[in-house]
Amino acid sequence: MQTKPTRMGHKPLAVGLIVLAVALVAAGVISRRSVAEQVNEASAPLVPMVSVLAVKPITGAPLELPARIEAWQRAPIYARVSGYLKSWSVDIGAPVKAGQQLADIETPDLDQQLLQAKAELASARSNLTLAASTAKRWQGLLTADAVSRQEADEKAGDLAAKQAAVSAMQANVDRVQSLQRYTRLVAPFDGVVTTRNTDVGALISVGGAPGTELFVVSDISRLRVYVNVPQRQIAAIKVGDKAELTVPERPGKTFVATVQSLSQSINVSSGAMLVQLSVQNDSHDLLPGGYASLHFDAPLTSNALSIPPSALIFNKAGTQVATLGKDNHVVVKTITVGRDLGNVLEIASGLDSNDQVIANPPDGVATGDVVRVAAATTNAKAKP
Template sequence: MSSEATNRPSQKLSRRGLRLTGIAVVTILVVTVVIGLIARATQAKSLKTWTQEQAVPTVAVVMPEPGKSGPVLDLPGQLQAYTRAPIYAQVSGYLKAWKTDIGTPVKAGELLGEISTPELDQQLQQTRADLASAKANADLAAVTAKRWQAMLVSDSVAQQDVDQRTADYTAKLAQMKAAQANVDRLEAAKAFARIVAPFDGVVTARDTDVGALINAGGGTGPELFVVSDIHKLRVYVQVPQRYGPSIRPGSSAVLTVPEYAGREFHAQVVALSNAVNATSGTTLVQLQVDNGGNQLMPGAYAHVRFDLPVDAAALRVPASSLIFDNAGLRVATLGTGGKVAFRKVSILFDYGKTVEIGSGLGADDRVIDSPPDGLKDGDAVKIATEDTMAKPHEKA
C-alpha cells in the first residue's frame, strides 16, 4: 500500500511539469513569432520610408551673383598706317633714277625719284618760243598804238584808225598772256618730273625701276612709291552688333601681335562707323596705337581685347546649371514648397565655368546646379546640406 501511494504523487508531479514546460515552450514560440513579425513590419516600414526618401532627388542650390568685372571681347584687327599716300606719276616719260628704296625714312619734300620727259621738254621749248613771239608782237603793237594816239592830238589821223591800233595792241597783249599761261602750265608739269615725299614717313613700297615707261594718270596707273606715316597706327576692328553700344570713343583696348608674344600695346578708340554691315552684322571701330619705336607694321594682323563695362542688371550662374533641350535654354529653380520651377533664360556672355544671364532670372531665385535628368516642372526635391554632399566622399 505504501509503495503505490508513493508512486501516485510523483506521476502527478511529472505530468504537471510537462504541461508547464509545454506551455512555456508554446509561449516562447509565440513571443518569437510576434517579435519576428514586428521586426519584419518595422523593417518593411523603414524600407518604404527610405525608398520614398530616395525617390525625392537631392539637389544643390546656388544664388545668382552680379558680375564683379565686365566681359572680355577678343577680336581680330588690322593695322594700317596713320597716313598712307600712294605716289603716281603726273607726267609721262621714263624713270631716270630713284633715290629711296623701301624702308627708307624720308622728310616732306625729299626726292624719291626723277622722270625723264623728252616730249614734255620739247613742248616746253615750243611754248617758250611762242611766248617770245607773242611778247614781241605785243611790244610792237604797244609802240604803234602809242604813236597813233600822239598823232590824234594833231588831227593827223582819224579816231577810227587809232581805235584799231589800240584794239590790235589789246589782242596782242592777250595772246602774250595766253602764251605765258601755257609756259607756266608746262613748267608746272615739268616740276612733277621730280617725285617727292608728301610728308614725313617711310617708303613702304617701290614699284618701279630705272628705264621703266611711266604713264601719267591718277589711280589708273601703277603706284611708283608708297609713303606711310607709321609713328602712329590705325587699328580697324569689326565689332559684333551686340557689343557695339558698349564701345565708345575714348574706350581703351589691349593689342597683341604674333611677333611679340606676351607683349601688350595699349590702343584707344577714336572713331566708330555708327553703321552695321548688313552682310557680317558688325560695326567698324577705329583705334589708334602709338608706334614710336616702329615696332608695329602697317598691314599686320593683331588681336584686340576690349574690357567691356559691367552690366549691373546681369546675373551670373554656373554653366552647369543650364538645361538645353527641345524647350529651349532653361534653368531649374526652387520654387515655393520645395517644388521645381523652370525658367527660360538668355545668355549675355559665356565665361566658361559661369555664364551671364541677360533675362529670365531674378537675384532672389534659387537655381539648381547640375539638375538631375528627368527633372520636371513641379517635382519635389530636397536641398543638399554640407553633410549630404560629404557622404559620397566619405563612402569613397
C-alpha cells in the same frame, strides 16, 4: 532450386540518362529566354545620359574685341607727268625724310612742250612790241587829225589783244614748268616706304586710280587702331580711355592704346560703332594693316547669359541649345551668340536665367526626346 539473376546494374544508367535529358532541356529553355531578353533590350529605345548646367548672367566681363591697325599717315605717290622712270633711290622698308627724293622721271614729251611754249611766248611778245609801237604811232596821228578815231581805236584794240595773248602764253609756260617739278617724286613726310610698284625704264602714265601708285609712304611711328564696339557696350567707351593691345606676332607683349574719337553712329549692318584709338610705335613693333586684339581696362557689366561652347548645336535651323524641360524631356531653343569670351559664350537672346542647358547634347537630339541626367550635374555659374 535455381534463382533468376537481378538487373540492378541498369538502373543507375537509366537515371543518369534521365537527368542528362532534363539538364539539356533546361539549358535550351534558359538559352532561349536569354536570347529573347537580349532582343527585347536591343529593340528598346536608348535613353542618353547628359549633364546639365544652370546659366547665370555675366558680371564684370572684360571687353575684348578684334581690331585692325593702320598707319597714322599713308600717302600713295602717283605720277603727275608721263614719261619713263629714269632712276629710283629708295626701296620698301627704307626710312625717308620729308622732301627726300624717291625717284626721277624722264619726260622727253614734256621737255618739247616747254620749248614750244617758250617759242610761242617769244613770238607773242614780238607781236606785242609791234602792236604797241603801232598803237602809239596812230595815237600821235590822231592828235594831228591825220587818221580817224576809228582807226586809232582799232590799233589800240589790237594792242590789248596782243597783251592778252602774251599773258596766255606766259601762263602756258608756267604750267609746263610746274609740271616739270613733278618729274622728281619726293616723300611728303617722315616715314617708311611700304610699297614700290615701278622700276628703271618703266613707262610712266599719269595716275590716280587705286593700284597705279608708284610708291607708298607710311608714317608708322604712331598708328591708328580701329575697332567696332557693339551697341550694348558703346556707353562704357569714352575719349581718353585706355586699352591693352596685343598682336599675334608679339606673343606676351602688350601695348597701350588710347581712345581718340568715336564715329557717333551705329552701323546698320553690324550693329556696332567705329571707334578710333592711337598707339605709339617708336620701336616699330606694330605693323600697319595687321590684325590686333583690344582688351579694355574697365570691366563692362552685362546682363547676358553665358554657356560653354560645347553646348551649341549647329544645323539648318541656325545656332541652338538643348535645355532640360519637364519630366526630363528636351526643349531645343534657337539662340543668338553675342561675344566669344574664350571658355564661354555670351548669349544675347534665346535663353532665360532659369533654363537648364544640356552641356553635352547628343547627336540628333530634338524637342521631346527623353534623357537621363547624370548624378554629378554641373550647376555652377559659368565664368569667362
